[in-house]
Every structure is written in C-alpha cells, then in structure tokens.
Amino acid sequence: MYRSELQQLAGLPFAKGHATGNDFVLLADPQGTIEVSSEQVAALCHRRFGIGGDGLIRAVPTSKVSGYEQQFIENPKAYWFMDYRNNDGSIAEMCGNGVRAFVHFLIAEGLVNLQVGQTLQIGSRAGVKEVTRLAEGYAVNLGPWGLIFEEQADTDSVDSMVLPVGWEQALPALSITMGNPHTVVALPDQKMLEDLNLFAAPEVSPQPPHGTNVEFVVPGVPLIDGEKARVQMRVHERGVGETLSCGTGACAAAAAMRYWARGTALINDWSVEVPGGTVGVEFRANGGPREDTILSGPAQLVARGVIGLD
Template structure:
C-alpha cells in the first residue's frame, strides 16, 4: 500500500452520508468505517449515537480504518514498524477512546480485505497499528490469529506475593472476591468463581467495583476453570466480561487473553500453553509463545464476520 504522508483533507463533520459495515467476532460487535484520506472527524457523540442499540445501529464499539500516517500515535509506530500502514482507531460504545480490542482487530482486518483496501492470502500476516501497539494478524481458512504481544501484571509486586492484587464486588456476588490485574495494552481484572451457576448468577449490567482500580479503569472478567482443567492438553475455562465504557459484551478478545493468563498463573508450572475460552458468543483460542527476543507473547484466534453494509442517514 502507498504510504500517506500528505496532510489530511478538511475534516468531514459527523457520520452523515458515510458508508459503514457491521461485523462481529464471537458476538462482540462493531461498526466499521473506512477513512483512507484521514478526513472523517468522529466525535464521542457520533459514536454513542451510532452504537445505541435502540436509537442507532447498535454495537459494542466503532472502528475507523485510517492510514497510520494521519494520526500522531500511528506515525510513532511507523518509525519502528513501517509496514503497519493501517491504524485501528477504536472507540467504545460510549464514545471513549480505547487502546485496542482483540476481537475488533480480527474484524478490522476482515473489513479491510472485504473493502478492497488490502490483500492478504491464507497463511499470510499483516501489521496493524493500534493505541496498544502494533498487532500482527495472520489469516487462516477459519478466521484470524492475532499476536497480541507481551502481557504484564499491573501490580507486579502484589501479584507475586499473593496471586491477587484487588477486591472486586459485583451485583449477584454475596461477598467481594479477589482479582488479578493484567495489562494486554489495555487493563483487565480477572476474578475466579467456583462454578458455572455462580458465573450465570453474576449480574453485569452495572460496572463491578474494583479496589484498587487501575488508573484508567479496567475491564473485569469473571472466570470458571473447567473440571478437569485440561482436555487433550488444552486448558478450558468459561468467562463473562464487563467491558470498560461498554457494559457486558458477548465476548472480549483481550479479556479472554487476560483470563487465560490469570488461570494459567493460578494453576502453576504444569499449566498448559494452549487454552480454549468459552464466552457467551462462542469460543476463542489463546496460545502462549516465546518471542525471538525472549519475552512471552499471547496469541488470540477466532472468527470474524461482516453481517451488513449501509450508509448513515
């Protein structure tokens, strides 16, 4: 793709008349718009109106596909990764800016392909710029796999000492539960529950209370490890999530990674490196590898589907 270095055109106000697609990854749904000239001015109010499930199209977030060269964050990434030509400008459904989304980046690449903006053969990979860093997405016959990069504990000293670092309260849970806070480029707090019935009984309409909360808020995952934990060498867990700035969603890619990280950490040295994570919207895969530089990377795999196209009125 030709690199865009010219200044953006005059900002286009609002979304009126703009073409869009609607897509999802295991039920985590998004509105996607293409902005190859960097000329679309998307406001928080535009996003909130479009994502409203009663008065708008309805979605967990809105993704603008824009060349990285049109954004300061994108230009910074291009200095080290010039092949990251496209930037995933992701907003939560309330209009707030988010670092990235694991399900969203798969749908984003599928949108680029279906819109004719890029070409990517089966088995080939491409680099995508996000506010959570560059993510490498590989195409396969049954979906996409994303190298989500390295992960880290948000409170490493507390995690090392106690295996948890916070207390989480949620509607439907009788007492506060310990949580473990993990950064996937965006913040997560993972809470283990004892059984599926408890997971179903937890009500996630309102945001859970996390103490202490990470500085910019957090997504909260409630997980139940399966019994037995492994099947054919693959770890198994079920999860629900309340996403920061959105509410409960059918799936969260970075949240599935965080859930697998926490469960693997709690399970100890014999825990597997490959996980199957069941979310209300389906199943995603999480895999751990060691990078050439020696750090541990997390890979997320799953489907991506476009269901509709239209034009904002």
Template sequence: MQFTKAHATGNDFVLVSDPAGVQDLDATFVTAVCDRHLGVGADGFIRAVAAHADHEARRLLSAAGLGSDDAAPVWFMDYRNADGSAAEMCGNGVRAFVHFLIAEGLAELSEGDELPVLTRAGIKTVQKVPEGYAVGMGIWSFIDPELAAERGSDSLVKVAGLADPRPGLSISMGNPHTVVALPDGRTLQRLDLHTAPTVEPTPPHGTNVEFVVPGDPLVTEGAGRVRMRVHERGVGETLSCGTGACAAAAATRVWVADDGVDTWSVEVPGGVVTVTFTPRADGAEDVTLSGPAVLVYTGTLI
C-alpha cells in the first residue's frame, strides 16, 4: 500500500488513495500504522475514496439530500484517529487531504476556487488561499445550550498539572470539544497531557479538550489572539487541532462577550491558524479555518 505522510501545523497524518474503495481498513491496522515507534507514526489515518464507491459515503450523501449523480463531493475523507476509531471531522486533516488530492492528480484547485469534501460531519468546502487552504467548517454550537447561557460553562475539567478542577465550555464543531480558560502561559506550559483530562459530565460521545490562554493584549487591530494546547480523543496531545482551534476561538468570544471580533489567530505548538466567524441570518455563525498543509514524504507499507 502506497502512502503519503503529511502535516498541517504539526498535526500529522498518513494518507492513502483508494478511489475504488477496495482497501479494507480495520482498527488494528490503523493503530499499527500510526504507532510512532513501530509504525509510520501519525495523529490520524486518512483514506481518500470516491464517494460513489463507498457504502458509508453513499449513506452520508443520502443524509445530505444528495445522490451520487448530483453535484456532490467526489471525494470522501475517511478519517480515523490513531487508535483506529472513526472520527467525524478534522480541520487540519481536511487541508492535508485536499493538498494530497492535488499532489496525486485526483483534484485540481486554483487559488480562489473551491472544492467540496465529504466528511462524517457533512460536506466541507475548501478554498485555495495564499496561506494554504481555507475550510468552511460549518456552524459552531453549544453542546449544552442551557448551561452555557446560564453560566458560561457546562462541566468541570481535571488535568494533571493543575491542583483544582477548572470550568469548561463544551462546543460542537461537528465533533465535540471542551474548552478551558487558563490565566497565563506558565500555567498552560506545566499541564501534563500524557493522560486524558477528566471532564464531568462527559459529553455523550466523549470530547477533545482545549486549554486556552488569551493574548496580551487579547485584541490587536481588530483581530483576537489566543494560545492553545489540546488533548484529542483517541490520540493524546497533538501539536494542533483545527476543529479545536475553532472551538477555542468560539469559547473565548463567549467569555469576553466580544462577538464583534470576527477574526482570531490561534497559536498552537505546531504553528498558527486563523479562525473567522461569519454571522448568518438565523443568528448562527459560520466558521472558516485557514492555514498551511505540507506533504512530508511518500512510502510503501509492507
């Protein structure tokens, strides 16, 4: 099996091309490939499969009200966490996925043009931009709107490196996130994310946990700034998380009541991504994630 290693702000992936949907991937195989000592090593595994050739992709298209003959995404991003579990969506992974499709000659995308991609969290639109790729992430929402509106948090988070539990705010970006605010960079640095933080109550499908420190100043020339570390479900700490960066920016806007700031720079250990919010007529907000993607090397799994 031919593969490509790629990363997007340090969030790294093994990608394989399977247009006809003939590769049978199980959790044991994915875990072995993603193992950093005994395999290639990656935060996630992505299979590029033609949507019409995959049973799950056809079901997802049908759920979106599209058939295989409609003006629908050609490519399904079959994304698996490093532990082999299927995941709904990965914002960094989508950028790496599109960069891979272009390199493989499976898609074309000129600057300013858009390419639809099918994910388990729905259809995402990717645009080529000067800094890499901008992904239309859809709307963000509270996992528990009632508690979020009442007190700005819905859970308590315990993590190694902090003596006391901290309040967290759980946000959906198509996948679940719980965001925790910290006072300064030293507190962020001393966290031990080798083990998963404890979130009580835990969202129904588990959660990724982001720890966020506001920039100083928080807003410069109309744009907000935050720093972030993240523990991802089924992976552990990663250098970046695209959907997590969106959730972190959304939570920060809630806490500071500053939804007039629509552009946020999110600094992660692997680099910087940009999150942009666009209001909709129904009161919800669309989120766009922008950042680079890099192909590292290709190889053969034997």
C-alpha cells in the first residue's frame, strides 16, 4: 500500500526538519501544482515505510491555496502559506513548531531572505502569523489564546475530564484554543508524568468539536524562578500520537497554568520543557481584550532527498 502511494510522488524533492524533536517532511511548491492526498501524506510520514515525520508541510503561495485566496488579498505580505498535515494525513489548523521549521525551510530554499531581527508574515489555516528570526531560532506570534468552553471554565476553572490510558479515574482539565484545540491536565509530580502511556489517545469529555491535543503538565519546583515560570510537559497530538514536542501545546499548557494561578502574581514569561528540548512562551499585551502568545525556540533541517521508486 505504502509503495504505491509513494510511487505517485517519485522524483519529488523533499527536506526533513524538526523543531525540538517535532519532525516534519517539507515540500516546496512555488507553483502550487503539487497535489498530495491524505494517503500519500500518511505514506511519506510513516516511520517504517516512508521518510518518517509527525507531519508534512507544503510551502505554497497563499494565493494558490483554494479557500484562502482572500487571506492573501487582505494580507499581501503573507505570500507563503504553511499547508500542514498531521502524520495520518488529516488537516491541522496550526503547528507552532511547524511554523519555525517552515520558515527555516523557506530561508534554506532561498524562497525568502530573513535576517536576524526581521519579521515575516505567513498564511495558515489559523490565520496570518508573524515570525521573527532570532540569533538562535525563531519567535512566532500565535495570536490570542482562548477558552474553548468559556462559560464552564469561568465557573469552575476546569471544563473537561481526561482519562489517560490504563487509569481508572479521570482527571480535571481545561480546554484551550491556540487556533487549534488543546486540553490541558495538571499532574502533581514528575513520576506520574513519566509513567503515562501516550501511545493511544486519552479519553476527553466533553471533547472539542474537531478533536483535541492533550497536554499533561507538571509545575517546576519552584514554579516561579525569578520572573519566569517553569513547567514540564508531555503531549498526545491529535492524528499523530505522542510527539517529542508541540509548540501550540506548550503555549496552551502555559496558558492553562497561568489561568489556574491567576489569583497570584501574573507571570508573562514561561519556560516549557518537553522531551525534545525547551521552548519559551511569552504572553504579551496587544491593546485588545486578549493578549498575544509568543512561542520561541530552535529549528533545524537534517536531511534532503528525492522521493524514489525503490
């Protein structure tokens, strides 16, 4: 099955990249002519029969993405669109680590020229995002975060229950939107985090309409060190399984912990440790009712190749 799907893409150049261990197959499509089916995405991302990756990212002009032509008309600086698919071929709205890998890929391909300190706008299914190149890595303004079940969350500070695989008792959780859905569970200690089975999806009730990523978070000891808060996180990604990192998930985890701790000092800078490394999350006032969420961290390309028949 996988061979036939890959044969249809034979001769297509690709790159392999990652951002704190969240890895992607990257394709450049400047003419907007590459059609990749969900089955082909799953074949490319398969870790035994394909290249392997948590997802696939196609770099295509925003003006050539069906249904997003208006996004380019309204935001002509967002020339490039991040067409992101999960490991199983399903479409995802946003991937915070994927954005960093995507911009790094655009620079490496010579499709954009972005110097340290400069910013770039990109199109996505979660709207236009602004990326700043740092001395080491990239910072992505993912926009405001929000509560998916706002009325329930405001009343009880939790809005969902999560049952991890192999557990008998569900845990209280909070569902956060970062343009894509997340459900965050706080755990009391690191051993519980380490012992989780995340090969299969935890049960979430109620589940957001389009499914959800599930983040399990342990606060640092102490939680606040100076002017920065520290947490550890593991994640089960919708349509993928457990990944070494999830950028929007890190933002959701920090947002949930900050929401739960809102009666104490309000901390804007967070360090989120994931199995693949560490990312930064900053909450920044934007003059509106909801603050922006800035994700920062590294990105790297590790291989290039051409999809072959054998």
